[in-house]
Amino acid sequence: xxxxxxxxxxxxxxxxxxxxxxxxxxxxxxxxxxxxxxxxxxxxxxxxxxxxxxxxxxxxxxxxxxxxxxxxxxxxxxxxxxxxxxxxxxxxxxxxxxxxxxxxxxxxxxxxxxxxxxxxxxxxxxxxxxxxxxxxxxxxxxxxxxxxxxxxxxxxxxxxxxxxxxxxxxxxxxxxxxxxxxxxxxxxxxxxxxxxxxxxxxxxxxxxxxxxxxxxxxxxxxxxxxxxxxxxxxxxxxxxxxxxxxxxxxxxxxxxxxxxxx
Amino acid sequence: xxxxxxxxxxxxxxxxxxxxxxxxxxxxxxxxxxxxxxxxxxxxxxxxxxxxxxxxxxxxxxxxxxxxxxxxxxxxxxxxxxxxxxxxxxxxxxxxxxxxxxxxxxxxxxxxxxxxxxxxxxxxxxxxxxxxxxxxxxxxxxxxxxxxxxxxxxxxxxxxxxxxxxxxxxxxxxxxxxxxxxxxxxxxxxxxxxxxxxxxxxxxxxxxxxxxxxxxxxxxxxxxxxxxxxxxxxxxxxxxxxxxxxxx
Numbered sequence: 001x002x003x004x005x006x007x008x009x010x011x012x013x014x015x016x017x018x019x020x021x022x023x024x025x026x027x028x029x030x031x032x033x034x035x036x037x038x039x040x041x042x043x044x045x046x047x048x049x050x051x052x053x054x055x056x057x058x059x060x061x062x063x064x065x066x067x068x069x070x071x072x073x074x075x076x077x078x079x080x081x082x083x084x085x086x087x088x089x090x091x092x093x094x095x096x097x098x099x100x101x102x103x104x105x106x107x108x109x110x111x112x113x114x115x116x117x118x119x120x121x122x123x124x125x126x127x128x129x130x131x132x133x134x135x136x137x138x139x140x141x142x143x144x145x146x147x148x149x150x151x152x153x154x155x156x157x158x159x160x161x162x163x164x165x166x167x168x169x170x171x172x173x174x175x176x177x178x179x180x181x182x183x184x185x186x187x188x189x190x191x192x193x194x195x196x197x198x199x200x201x202x203x204x205x206x207x208x209x210x211x212x213x214x215x216x217x218x219x220x221x222x223x224x225x226x227x228x229x230x231x232x233x234x235x236x237x238x239x240x241x242x243x244x245x246x247x248x249x250x251x252x253x254x255x256x257x258x259x260x261x262x
Numbered sequence: 263x264x265x266x267x268x269x270x271x272x273x274x275x276x277x278x279x280x281x282x283x284x285x286x287x288x289x290x291x292x293x294x295x296x297x298x299x300x301x302x303x304x305x306x307x308x309x310x311x312x313x314x315x316x317x318x319x320x321x322x323x324x325x326x327x328x329x330x331x332x333x334x335x336x337x338x339x340x341x342x343x344x345x346x347x348x349x350x351x352x353x354x355x356x357x358x359x360x361x362x363x364x365x366x367x368x369x370x371x372x373x374x375x376x377x378x379x380x381x382x383x384x385x386x387x388x389x390x391x392x393x394x395x396x397x398x399x400x401x402x403x404x405x406x407x408x409x410x411x412x413x414x415x416x417x418x419x420x421x422x423x424x425x426x427x428x429x430x431x432x433x434x435x436x437x438x439x440x441x442x443x444x445x446x447x448x449x450x451x452x453x454x455x456x457x458x459x460x461x462x463x464x465x466x467x468x469x470x471x472x473x474x475x476x477x478x479x480x481x482x483x484x485x486x487x488x489x490x491x492x493x494x495x496x497x498x499x500x501x502x503x504x505x506x507x508x509x510x
């Protein structure tokens with residue numbers, strides 16, 4: 001009875017769906033999180049009687065065939081890369097990107113990762129780093145006695161040094177863009193790495209050539225919407241139940257057949 | 263005598279197929295752009311017995327055959343997603359996808375951008391515009407897809423998505439991956455009455471209530487037929503017992 005397996009594919013798909021939704025809800029308050037959506041497609045069809053096959057020597061044709069599908073598969077969980085809301089925090093090292101682009105972060109192994117999470121800190125050497133202590137590119141070091149740290153919308157970091165009346169410029173934070181940002185691979189810690197699907201990064205300065213602006217003292221919230229997620233969750237749960245009912249029905253039919261023998 | 267068994271068997275085989283179709287519908291209740299299938303049964307008459315000398319004449323026996331499955335092309339609900347690369351088709355149109363097997367037609371408008379900047383479907387096959395695949399640049403922002411399929415970004419046009427309609431839509435064949443193949447003799451026509459809605463996808467048009475009630479119907483019919491088979495088997499057994507009961 002193929003219906004059993006077909007329903008099983010449906011249940012597996014809804015399980016994946018609930019996993020994706022629960023991860024979205026769990027990350028509702030994660031800075032810079034981009035929600036994912038499970039994308040499904042139907043599986044192969046068996047053409048039991050193919051439409052267009054001849055039914056007589058006179059050339060009559062079947063107008064419609066018998067096609068029986070084999071269920072559903074998860075084809076991907078692409079990220080929805082829309083802008084999240086900006087939440088003012090007032091903290092000097094909190095930077096949000098308004099528009100396109102990712103901060104480039106150097107991982108301890110020397111490779112680069114990309115993030116929308118701009119909740120930065122200063123480490124013991126005065127460098128601007130992420131919450132995990134990874135250096136934000138290009139590495140900008142802030143002198144110990146510096147005050148009034150400002151990061152402008154183009155990413156220029158300037159400070160007031162003692163004895164000076166004008167701010168001193170220390171460097172400019174860079175952003176990276178990808179042609180297919182939905183193809184980036186998440187590695188946890190709010191970080192993404194490039195893949196062959198995402199394409200190679202294009203680096204540039206904020207506010208120029210389509211790159212977004214930076215907003216100091218703000219953080220980008222997750223783009224998860226509670227209402228959407230909850231209604232998706234209800235739909236997923238009901239779909240799961242219905243697939244379970246199909247298994248039940250197939251089982252009853254098999255049982256009826258088994259009972260004929262006695 | 264065997265007719266009861268065989269008629270019941272023909273119906274049960276058809277019912278099993280019907281359950282498979284229903285199972286596939288329910289499995290795809292959350293599949294973007296999926297169109298539900300239905301089953302058509304037909305009466306299949308056996309030939310009339312040649313011998314007409316019986317007092318009451320001979321009666322025809324009708325079997326059941328599942329003649330066809332049909333696609334329910336009713337519009338699914340338009341679910342807003344907020345993703346600028348999602349389009350739902352309002353109307354009878356289809357998007358055109360270039361696959362290695364040839365052009366396929368889909369109602370699944372969850373588009374993505376490939377590593378080379380082409381607009382692709384979730385499987386990575388290019389979704390065609392009027393002049394081939396539509397390519398975007400890295401710097402392109404504010405992607406807008408107009409109701410007629412025109413893809414524009416701030417600072418320029420990038421192409422126009424091809425939307426096609428079929429005069430004989432019911433002849434399309436399902437080709438998995440939420441897409442349809444056009445058999446020989448079915449030609450796509452440029453869409454006239456379809457338009458795109460950006461930031462939304464078309465949900466599956468499977469209706470849970472209908473599928474579940476159809477499923478109950480199938481299970482009950484199947485169980486009834488099993489009872490019939492059982493009754494027939496009992497009749498035959500008692501016939502054998504009675505006839506073989508040689509009086510001492």
